[in-house]
Amino acid sequence: MNESRQPAFFANLGDPISMKVTRGDDGRRAAQPGRFGFAPALCFAAFGLAARAGANTSNGYNLPLGVTELSRDIYSLHMEVFWICVGIAVLVFGAMIYSLLKFRHSQGAVADTTLSHSTQVEIIWTIIPAVILVVMAIPAAKIILKIEDTRNSELSIRVTGYQWKWEYQYMDAAEGIDFFSTLARDSNFARQLHSGIDPKTVPNYLLEVDKPLVIPSGTKVRLLLTSQDVIHAWWVPDFGAKRSVVPGFVNELWFRIDPGKEGIYRGQCAALCGRDHGFMPIVVDVRTPDEFKKWVGEQKAAVKPAEAAAAVGSQPAPADGYIADRRTARSAQASPN
């Protein structure tokens, strides 16, 4: 079931499903094969090597190409602007370096003191940069319009930032699923001051959680973001998606993972939020729409057996203590699920 998934980011550090690093009663750590033995690990290793060859994830120097249309657009814009800057740098630094080499007092250069102003040249090097900036701004403006268009989303999820964890509350057809997502225990042990544990031995150190956010690929997912305490920010680089979460306000952000790019994607809190700002990561488990539907069913069955029957494809019934609002009901009716 899981073999076809593309591992993202750090496949060579092990995958939480196929390998688990656990701490036994004696405090010693051991890696244990998961449900399917070592086979998934070997497959992932192979896929991992293949995945690295592409630019889905960062190569360590540059932005990731990512797995959404937005991330790819951002990557292209970034590369365009980067190369324009390199071009300008070659010209400008070239002129500077040429001057340093050719116009040296020590080699007898005599200064041309009449060369101290030229309105014509100044106009040229005011207008040309302005034109270059317009050239950069046009694609950027188009992408902004895409980013801000949160209409017609198919699945909405409420994301709440806490000090120092995330809470995900599903809406629409997955209404009722509600859980916290906290830094994984092995990372948490290792990161303590003087833990004595080498971070390199912890799989996905600081980028692993106990319960990842699960979403379907090929679906316009909209996050409704808020905070319970201070400003945080939700960021997954491979999605090209970052937004601050502000207490008392709701921000929106959307993405659609390309079909075929199912897998695990990792991100971090991106706004200083206190002591453990660096220790509240985000993990997203992208599944095919069918697998997602199945997962939703399982979650609901586990929590509220009576709700599960009513779950998929129909008006969600309000869960205990869960305030169903008109927006949820409306989008559930509009949802293709």
Added chain:
Amino acid sequence: MANVHASTTAHDVDHVDHHDQPATGIKRWLFATNHKDIGTMYLVFSLIMFFIGGAMAMLIRAELFKPGLQLFDPEFFNQMTTNHALVMIFGAVMPAFVGLANWMIPLQIGAPDMALPRMNNFSFWILPFAFTLLLSTFFVPGGMAAGGWTMYPPLVLQTGDGFPMLIFAIHMMGASSIMGAINVIVTILNMRAPGMNLLKMPLFCWSWLITAYLLIAVMPVLAGGVTMLLTDHYFNTSFFNAAGGGDPVMFEHIFWFFGHPEVYIMILPAFGIISEILPTFSRKPLFGATSMIYAIASIAFLSFIVWGHHMFADGMPLAAQMFYMMSTMLIAVPTGVKVFNWTATMWRGSLSFEPPMLFALAFLFMFTIGGFSGVMLALVPADFQYQNTYFVVAHFHYVLVPGAVFAIMGAVYYWIPKWTGHMYSMGLAKTHFWLSTIFVNLLFFPQHFLGLAGMPRRIPDYAVQFTDWNMVSSIGAFGFGLSQILFVIVIIQCVRGGKPASAEVWDGTHPAGLEWTLPSPAPYHSFTTPPDIK
């Protein structure tokens, strides 16, 4: 009105001797009204703060040397990042520029002193008190503020007993800056020697004139913002608390309305300094001096309408994103003009590479690199990936360290023979330069990679794929920090003695500027009668 003191009243006997010799002992400094003495105090203070802020940076980079937490609690790490910035910005860079202004503006415009010498003294002496207050938050319950120098609520309201100390320290620093700015404007507009019209005034004075207006415009806004933080915390207001009808993002607006012009406050005097140094060592006038002045003025004006670019990812409406993106990109135009004009100043010049010139050239290269990353950051969609990552950290450190700080060091190397009357060891100064340049690039260039690869900022520990560049960056930091000891050695040696400097100091370069018509060292009271401006 000139402020040359009458020297014959009886009660003046105990005070400063108004003839040629300064007072002796601590009184000279506590009661200083002489722009040279006050300038010296600002510069010495700023050097001390540079080392304190630098020590905090060394602690930060030591923890970030390897993944895992080796040295301290994450809360202490956050205290270090917060106070490193506060000390460097308000304690090192800004006072250094004010010190240079105090020393050089009267000399460059042919004035005997600043217009308001007693206020000048007060402006300086506020600072040691303000920083004692700030740094002593280390010792109070709850420790130093740890919410970033940007002090966003609600996080900053979780600061312990040090919170009101932080706020009052900032108020004091702001008051000092405002008074200093007033002094600069009044001096420049009223005390130029006859014949020095504004367009003949040196670029350093122009840059400070404009910077002073920026300071007066925005420091009160910061004061208002931090006062609102104080009342939210202690007096039940809800400026930044949604439950009471307020908005944390409003603080961001108020802060960055100050904060963006603040970063231009920290760079415009640097632009002025480079425009003094480059022509001297190119033996050629500054290319396009008038448009350089217009460029500074345009940058200053534009700096008021771009603050939103610090907030792109915070839930900003579409129209605002478009506006701030375009206004921010627009600043690249006058800044580019300056870079091109500096390059044109060198073109077909006759260049020599004394330490001030080395620093000016390094500024030119590396500030431009910082400018490129700035243009990239202005593009909203890309900024969603860069915001709050090490890419931003790399950008602002490039414009501030090999930018503003190198300009300050260049200025010190340029003018210190005029201040002390001694030349310094060129060899030591050049060694300081090369070590600083190499290590500063090791320190900050890899941070571009870290940010693009996905490392957020303000984290004490990171995922293992970020290890290598963090290690390189930390090595750069230790090297850069140690190299600054050479700077102190050069300065101390120069103050104590050295080959006598001529009036022109940089013989053969024929530098423009009234300061070079005075002997070295400049007399304690200079231009007591206005010079003739040709």
